[in-house]
Amino acid sequence: MRLSVHVGNASLNTMEEISSIAVVSPSILEGKKKKLKGTPKSIKKQKAPDVEVRETPEGDITRKKSKGNLFKNTNFPTDNTVTKSGKKKQTKSPDTVSVKNNKQKLKVTPEKRKSDTSYDGDDDGSTKSTPKRVKFTPGKHSTPQETPNDVTKSTQKSVKQKRTKKKANVSLKSDKTGDGSSTVSEPSGVNTWAEALERAQNQETDVSWEQAVAKARGKPDGVGEGEAEKVGAGKSNSRENVSEKGQKKVEFEKKSKKEFGSKVMKLAGKTLKTLTGKAAKEKENKNSNKRKRESDAAGKKEDDKTKKPKLEEMSKKDRKKVRKMQRTNFEVIQQTKKIWESLRRHDLKAEEKTKLCQELMNMVRGKVKELVFAHDTARVIQCLMKNGSQEQRTELFEELKDDLVELCKTKYSSFFVKKVLKYGTKAQKNAVFKAFHGNVRKIVRHTVAAAVLEYGYNEYATAAQRSALMEEFYGPSFALFKSPNVTTLEQILKEQPTRRDMILSNMKEAITPLVDKTVLSHTIVHRAFFEYFTYASNKARMDMIELLRENIVHMVHTRDGSRVAMYCIWYGTAKDRKVIIKSFKGHVVKLCKEEYGHMVMLALFDAVDDTKLMEKAVLQEMLKSLYEVCFDQYGLKVLLYLLSPRDQVYFHPDVIKVLELGDANPNSKKDAAVRRKELLSAVSSPLLQFIVDHTKELVMSNSRLLLILDILTHAEGDPTAAMEAICKIAAEPFVSGSLENFHIIEHPAGHMTLKKLIKNDAERMKQNEKVLFTDILLRTVSESSLKSWAACNRGCFILITILELNNEKMSAEVKKRLTSVKKSLGKMEFKGAQILQSKLNEA
Known part of the structure; x- marks a missing residue:
């Protein structure tokens, strides 16, 4: 079977020719000045279409494009027939070049005749089209006959002249057919390829184009054989009447179109080769780039194996390990930690413990100062100080005795000093306290070092050593020159009364910076404040109270701290007392249950005139946890003081004596009896109800017996x-x-x-x-x-x-x-x- 498509007198016999003609011919016909409208900007980047060939039932050939999208937005003319009802009907031409992609099927039909459309050229080179009705007559090579309503021949001639003056603007559009496929047709108003040749050769008629169309179209649908023969006969008669000049003209036209067809095929072949060559070259470049990337990646992996990793590229665990390895005693540290793991076991035998201690001592000898500051090795040295012999402890202490103050200020090494105070000899403990001399005011401001000083002051210092530490708050001269026979500030003031103001001034300067520090909770600090409040004037007390009133709650857990709080309540103004009471919010129950804190509550009951504030801020919070307060040793005393204040049946004379120190305060104006009655009225009803709710628990308790008797005796109601x-x-x-x-x-x-x-x-x-x-x-x-x-x-x-x-x-x-x-x-x-x-x- 031979495949051919006729364009003018040129016959395209291969698939490459068919596909390339659609790509190349428009640009050639236009003189490569204007690109085909609706096609891609760069023809070179398009791949040659793949064409599928199938045979139609009439024996004609239909060519389908299986891939690509070359004819997208491209329309070729279709045959329009008029039905009896007067409506237009699209008929499918037997010879149809159909192009399809994944989503749509495009059919390329031969172009319409010139009489199908009338053109109206615009100034910008574009054309407007008006479709016309076309009527087909029977015949094998039938041509459309114009209806009476069509335009006249003179009009067609004028249209042709306009076309020769203006450039054709080819616009291809896609129309949907009834079967779901897309028919690509040339819109009306656009010159055909044959007309482009006519303009090039300055010819007015196109007989060869009509012949090519008729031959490609074959018999129209519904036309019989007899009608086709008549049409053919009519045509042959018309051809015989052509003059000799016309025949020469036709021959010249055939020759020209044949030459044109050969040129078109050559150019199409070159274009196809260019496209396929570029595609191959691009594919080769892509493969070479991929191979290059793979080789680079392989080389990079090899470099990574040999190259030393950077710290930022490592994980956190690896970075930590690298940093440890950079330490000077890395190997020693690893070995000592292994021994420490065994030494710290509780079930270790005494012989093994002695052996491990000696082995560990041999490893750390001369390196103790370097190891004691680290968080891991500091535990090793502490363990050796705890479990080692007296000689080993002495050896460790001798290496570090010159840096005791420095050790106190470091987080991990400070525990070694505590171990010296706990396990060291008396001489070693004295050496530690001697190292503190001259540095107490600095140490007490340091958060870590203050904890070591507090530990030594409370647990291991003698009365003389405590006095020596406290003397540094009295002034520089007391820090440099210690008095062995002096133990208290009272004794110093008796011996040197002229130095009273100087000592109190130095004390104020030393303790004022401690108000906002976390070290305010330490005993030695409370002692310094207590001595200042004891011997200072009322004005000096009031100035210090104003600084201290918001932090009193942090001092009430010690004997001296609770006394300082009591002084603040006694000598503070009404505003100071209000601030102090509000600072106790949330801590009232805890204060009632503390050994020294409950004394502060008793001072509040004695001194604060604003009983309404006391009822809301203190008593209500206490009564909410009345059971907890009642069954506590010190909470019971708080309740008894509300019922029977300063009764010697319930309170020791020394306690009463301390409370009496606040009776002469200048800021309590209300009579004590009135104040006590107002407080009692606030708690009487809850206490009586408490007996009803917890009768059996109360009557069966020895210590609560007095409370029941006191409630029934003194409670109002x-x-x-x-x-x-x-x-x-x-x-x-x-x-x-x-x-x-x-x-x-x-x-x-x-x-x-x-x-x-x-x-x-x-x-x-x-x-x-x-x-x-x-x-x-x-x-x-x-x-x-x-x-x-x-x-x-x-x-x-x-x-x-x-x-x-x-x-x-x-x-x-x-x-x-x-x-x-x-x-x-x-x-x-x-x-x-x-x-x-x-x-x-x-x-």
Whole structure:
């Protein structure tokens, strides 16, 4: 089967020719001055299309482009026929060059005739098209016949003249066909390839083009053989009438078009070779670049293996290891750490421990100063100081004795100094305190070194050594010249009264920078502040209070610190006291439970006139945790002080003496009795309710016995509910000698509670109180329960206490209930039964 496409008189017989003609011919026809509209800007970058050939049912050839997108946005003319209804119908030409890509199918049909479209040229070289109706007549080589409505021949001639004057602007568009494929047709108004030849040769007619179209088109759909023969006959007759001049003209035209076709094929071949050559070259360059990159990567890997890695390229763990390796004693450090791991075990035998200590000492000898400052090796030296022999400890100390102050200031080496204070000899400890001389004021400001000084001052310093350390706050002369016989500031002021102002001035200068430091919590600092407040004037105290008032809460945990806080409360103004109270927010319960902190609470109760502020800021927070405060040794004293302030039954005389130092303060204006009554009224109701809620726990506790008695005696309000709660416990069935559940009658604390509450009724009767505990007890306890009390010694003494109240009504009630047990009491041997029997026999 032979494949051919006719363009004019040129016949394209191969796939390369077909594909290349679509690429090259428009630019050639236009004289390479104007590119084809709708095609890519650079034809050289396009690949040659792949063409697929298939045979149609009529025996014609359809060529499809399988890859590429060369004919995108390109339209070639299609045949338009008019149906009987007057509508246009697109007919598919048998000879169709169809191009498809992945998404659309493009069909290239032969061009329309010149009579299909009328052109209206614009000034800029573009054309406007108006489609015309075309009517086909039967015949093998039938040509379209113009309808009466079509334009005249003169009009066509004028259109042709316009075309020869202006350049053609080829615009290719894609139209969708009914079957889903895209038909590429040349829009009306655009010159065909044959017309371009005509302009080039200045010819007006195009007979050869009509012949080529008719031959390519074949029989139109619906045209019979007879009609086709008629059409062919009509054509042959017309050809015979052509003049000799016309025949020469046709021959010249055929020859020219044939030459043109050969030129087109040559140029198309060259273009195709150029495109394929460039593609191959680009592919080769791409492969060579890839090989080059691979070789570079391989070379880089080899270089990385041989090249020394940079620190920033390493992981954190590797960098740490490299830094350790750069240390001078790296090998020694690694070996000592291994020995230390074995030496620190608790189950190590004494012989092995001695051997390891000696081995470790041999390794660190002469290098102790270098190792003691590092975080890991410092632990090795500490372990050797702890587990080594006395000779080894001395050897370590001798290497470091000249740098003790420096060691105190470093985070890890400071622990070695603490180990010297703990495990060293007396001479070594004295050497440490001697190293502090002249440096105390500097050391106390240093966070790390102050902790070492605090440790030595509290745990291992003697009274003379503590005094020597404190003397450095008194002035430079005391730091340089120590007085061995002087132990306190009071003694110094007695011996040298003229130096009082100088000493206090130096102390103020030394302790003022410590106010905002974390070292404010250390004991030695508290001692310095306490001595200053003790001997300073009122004005100097008030100035220091203003600086210290917001940080008082950090000092109340020591004896001297709590005294400083008490001085601030006593001699501070109302504003200072308010700031101090607010600084205690969130710490009230803790203060109540501290050995020295609870003294600050007692000073607040004695000195602060603003009882409303005390109630909101202090008492409410304390009452929220009343159980916790009540069952604490020091919290109980706080509650008792609210109920019975400075009562010697509950408080030691020394404590009362200390509290009395604040009575002469110049800032407390309210009468002490009024102040105490206002505070008592704020806590009375919660305390009475507390007895109701926790009766059994309170009555069975020895230390809480006094609290119950004090609450029922001094609390404002009706105590009936609290007394009834206690009596209900006493009314429970009693079995003498039962060890499972101690009854309140036999309980050591319980029976004492009842006795004291009954005795307290004597005082209540003197005060004409209507509510008496004994009266409620006799109403609550049944006769049988009261008789059962007489079966034990403690029960008998409770009954004797009721009879000794000298209340005739109550005594008569008890005697009446115990009449039946008089004889039984005579048979009992314990002392209480005998006394009870004698009381009952009395008239």
